[in-house]
Amino acid sequence: MEETVKTTNDDIVLELENLRVKFVLETETVEAVNGISISLRRGRTLGLAGETGAGKTTTALSLLRLVPYPGRVECDKLVVEGHDVLKMSQKELEKYRGADLAMIFQDPMTSLNPVFTVGQQIADTIMLHDPTTREDAMKKAEAMLELVGIPAARAVEYPHQFSGGMKQRVVIAIALACNPGVLIADEPTTALDVTIQAQVLALMKKLRDERGMSMIMITHDLGIIADVCDEVAIMYAGRIIEYGTLRDVFNHTRHPYTEGLFNSLPNIRSRREKLKPIPGLMPDPSNLPKGCAFAPRCRYATDACRAERPADRMLSDTHMVACTRYDEPGFRIDRPDRD
Ligand SMILES: Nc1ncnc2c1ncn2[C@@H]1O[C@H](COP(=O)(O)OP(=O)(O)O)[C@@H](O)[C@H]1O
Ligand SMILES: [Mg+2]
Numbered sequence: 001m002e003e004t005v006k007t008t009n010d011d012i013v014l015e016l017e018n019l020r021v022k023f024v025l026e027t028e029t030v031e032a033v034n035g036i037s038i039s040l041r042r043g044r045t046l047g048l049a050g051e052t053g054a055g056k057t058t059t060a061l062s063l064l065r066l067v068p069y070p071g072r073v074e075c076d077k078l079v080v081e082g083h084d085v086l087k088m089s090q091k092e093l094e095k096y097r098g099a100d101l102a103m104i105f106q107d108p109m110t111s112l113n114p115v116f117t118v119g120q121q122i123a124d125t126i127m128l129h130d131p132t133t134r135e136d137a138m139k140k141a142e143a144m145l146e147l148v149g150i151p152a153a154r155a156v157e158y159p160h161q162f163s164g165g166m167k168q169r170v171v172i173a174i175a176l177a178c179n180p181g182v183l184i185a186d187e188p189t190t191a192l193d194v195t196i197q198a199q200v201l202a203l204m205k206k207l208r209d210e211r212g213m214s215m216i217m218i219t220h221d222l223g224i225i226a227d228v229c230d231e232v233a234i235m236y237a238g239r240i241i242e243y244g245t246l247r248d249v250f251n252h253t254r255h256p257y258t259e260g261l262f263n264s265l266p267n268i269r270s271r272r273e274k275l276k277p278i279p280g281l282m283p284d285p286s287n288l289p290k291g292c293a294f295a296p297r298c299r300y301a302t303d304a305c306r307a308e309r310p311a312d313r314m315l316s317d318t319h320m321v322a323c324t325r326y327d328e329p330g331f332r333i334d335r336p337d338r339d
Helices: 056-063 090-098 120-127 136-146 150-157 164-176 195-212 221-230 246-251 256-263 302-308
Strands: 013-023 029-041 047-051 071-074 077-080 101-104 182-186 214-219 231-236 239-245
Touching: 013 056, 013 101, 013 214, 029 047, 029 090, 029 214, 029 239, 047 056, 056 077, 056 182, 056 214, 071 246, 071 302, 090 101, 090 120, 101 164, 101 221, 120 136, 120 164, 136 150, 136 164, 164 195, 182 195, 195 221, 214 221, 221 246, 231 256, 239 256
Parallel strands: 047 214, 047 231, 101 182, 182 214
Antiparallel strands: 013 029, 013 071, 013 077, 231 239
C-alpha cells in the first residue's frame, strides 16, 4: 500500500466542509447528514463506506447540489476545481455537473432514457457542454463507446438491447463524455453479478488512471475499497467516524464500528472462523441518540459515550477518529495493528 505524501493545496480538487442535510417531513425530521467534511486530491480515489442509510448517496447528491425536496442542505464550504459551488447560478450548476463533477448511479436505468439510442444519449451530453454539430457529437459518442469496450456500431441501439454490465458501461461513457475532473460512483457495481462487477471496476480504474481523474467511490463493500481507493471515510448515521489512508483505516483501525465492519466480513484466510455481524441496527435518523450514534451497538460503550457526541480527533496528519474513548489510557479495540 502506498502512503500519502504531503501536497500543496493546489492539489485539492474537492473540498467539502461541515455538510448537514435534513429531510423535513410532516411527522418527523430525518437527519441524514450531520456534519461531513472531506477533501480529495487530484488523481486520488476516496472511498465512502457504510451501511445502507448512513447518508452516502445524500452526501454525493449534495456535491452536485441535487438533493431533492424536502431536503434542506447547509454547508460551510464546497469548492470543486477551484469553483465555489455554493455561489453558482442554475446555469453555472448545469455546466458544473458533468464537466467538473459527474456521477454514476447504482442502477444504470435511472441514468438511461429508454426511448433514445445510447449514441444519441452520449451525444446529447456532449452537446450540452460543447457547442458542436450533432454529427461531430455522434462521432465523439462512438469513440466514447469504444473507450468503454462497446463496438461503435452499437451506438444506434436502445438501452434494453444491452445487458446490465453493458448498460453500466454506457453510463460510464456518458459520465466521462465531458472529461470531468472528479467522478462520483455510487455503488456502481452493486446491481451487477460478481464477474461483471470485476470487469466494470477494472474498466473504471483504467479510465481513472489514464485520465488522471479523481474519484469518490461509494460502496458498502470493503473489498472494493481496498481494491480502488487511496483514502477511506467510514460513515455511520450521517457522520464520518473514521477517516484516513487505506493503511490507517485497514491496518491501524481505531473505531469500534470499523472493527465491527471487518469482523462481519468473511475472512479469506480462515474460512472456518465465524462471522460476527454487529448486533442491532443503525439508529433511526429521525431520532438519533444524544451521545455517540454507535454507542447502542458498541461493546466498548460507557456512560460518557452515551452522554456526549464524540469530537473528530486527529491521530496523525491523515488519520481521524470520532470516538470518545480514543485516548483513554490503556484503551484499545480488539483488532490488532498489522503492516
Ligand atoms: N428524499 C428523501 N426523503 C426523506 N428521507 C430521505 C430522502 N433521501 C434519503 N432519505 C433518508 O436519509 C437517510 C440517508 O439516506 P442515503 O443518503 O440514501 O443513505 P445511503 O446512501 O448511505 O444508503 C436515510 O435514512 C434515508 O431514508
Ligand atoms: Mg445509497
